[in-house]
Amino acid sequence: EAQVTQNPRYLITVTGKKLTVTCSQNMNHEYMSWYRQDPGLGLRQIYYSMNVEVTDKGDVPEGYKVSRKEKRNFPLILESPSPNQTSLYFCASSLTRFAGGQNEQFFGPGTRLTVL
Amino acid sequence: RKEVEQDPGPFNVPEGATVAFNCTYSNSASQSFFWYRQDCRKEPKLLMSVYSSGNEDGRFTAQLNRASQYISLLIRDSKLSDSATYLCVVSPSGTYKYIFGTGTRLKVLA
Numbered sequence: 001e002a003q004v005t006q007n008p009r010y011l012i013t014v015t016g017k018k019l020t021v022t023c024s025q026n027m028n029h030e031y032m033s034w035y036r037q038d039p040g041l042g043l044r045q046i047y048y049s050m051n052v053e054v055t056d057k058g059d060v061p062e063g064y065k066v067s068r069k070e071k072r073n074f075p076l077i078l079e080s081p082s083p084n085q086t087s088l089y090f091c092a093s094s095l096t097r098f099a100g101g102q103n104e105q106f107f108g109p110g111t112r113l114t115v116l
Numbered sequence: 117r118k119e120v121e122q123d124p125g126p127f128n129v130p131e132g133a134t135v136a137f138n139c140t141y142s143n144s145a146s147q148s149f150f151w152y153r154q155d156c157r158k159e160p161k162l163l164m165s166v167y168s169s170g171n172e173d174g175r176f177t178a179q180l181n182r183a184s185q186y187i188s189l190l191i192r193d194s195k196l197s198d199s200a201t202y203l204c205v206v207s208p209s210g211t212y213k214y215i216f217g218t219g220t221r222l223k224v225l226a
Contacts, residue, residue, distance in 0.1 A: 033214070042218035043160070043203070050212055058213060090159060104150075105214065107159035 002027045006091050006108035013081055014116050021076045021111050023091030031094045032074040033058070033105070034066065036087040043090065049074055081115040088112050117142055120206050122217035130225050133194045137220045139204030140186045147209035149180055149187050154201045154219065163189075163202070194224045 004025045013019055025032065033048040035058075045058030049068040063085055065077040074093075078085060089111045094103040121140045129135045141149075149166035164171065166178040166187050177190040187206075191198055204217035 031212070035216075037157075040218065043216040045213055045215070048212055056212065059215075088157060103148075104162045104165070105160075107161070109159055110157070 002106070004091055004093055004106050004108035006089075006111050008111060009109060010112050012114045012116065015082055016080050019078050019081060019113075021078075021089060021091075021113070023074045023076065023108060024072050025074075025093040025106070026072065027093065027095070027106065028071065029093035029106075030071070030096050031103070031105075032068065033092045034064070034074070034076045035090045035092065036060065036085075037090065037110075038087050046076070046089075081113075083115050086113060086115050118217075119143060119215050120204055120217040122202075122204050122220045124218060125221040126223050127220065128223045128225055129194050131194060131196060133224075134190065134192045135194055135222065136188055136190045137202055137204075137222075138186050138188050139206075139217050139220075140184075141204075141206045141215075142185070143206070143208045144182075144185060145209045146185075146206045148207040149178075150205040150207075151176075151178060151187075151189050152203040152205055152216075154203055156200075160203055191222075194222075196224050196226060198222060199224045 034046040035043040037043045044060045047066040049055045091108040092105040094105045151163040152160040153163045154160045170179045175192045179188045201219040201221045203219045
C-alpha cells in the first residue's frame, strides 16, 4: 500500500530533550516536506527536500533540523524542544520536486507533540 | 496581509444545498493551486487541483481567477459526508513551497 508513515504518532516530552520524528514514504517520491498545524494558523511549512541531500527552509524553520540521506526517509529533528513547538506535525511527499506542477502531496497521519 | 486567506466559517448548510468557498492569494506569481480536504485534525487529502480553465469532478467545481487572485470551490448537492475543513493551497512560481490557507469549515446538516 502506498503511504507516508510517521513515528511516533503521539509524544509528550520536556523542554530541552532532543527528539526525532521519523517520516518514510514508499512511493519513490522525490519531494518531501514537513508542516506544523496550529489552531488559527493553518499548516505552515517547516522544511522541504527536493531530493536526496537537498533541503531548504520553509516559512517556520527555527528550532528544527532535517536530513535527507535516503530518498524514502525525511526525519524531523528538534535539538532542544520548547513549549512553543507543541503542535500537530505532518510529513508529506509528492512525486517530483517541481512544486509548480500539478503534483499531489500525500500526507502522513500526523504526530501530535506536546513539550512541557 | 496573509499570503492565502480563507473565510474560516463554519458554513452550515442543509443536505442537498449548493455551497461555495473562495480563497484569495497575494502573490500574483502563484502558479499552482489546490483544494485539500481535512477531517477533524486528520491528514489533509487532495480534493482537486485547480486549472486555469476551471475543472469539475463530480459535484465539485474549482475555478481560478488570476486577475482578481482568487480560487473558488463549488459543492453541489451537499452530502453529510462533505462535512470537513477545506484547505486552499497555493504554490508560487519558481519555488518549491506550498502555502496553505487556514481552512474553511463546512457542516452539512441533515
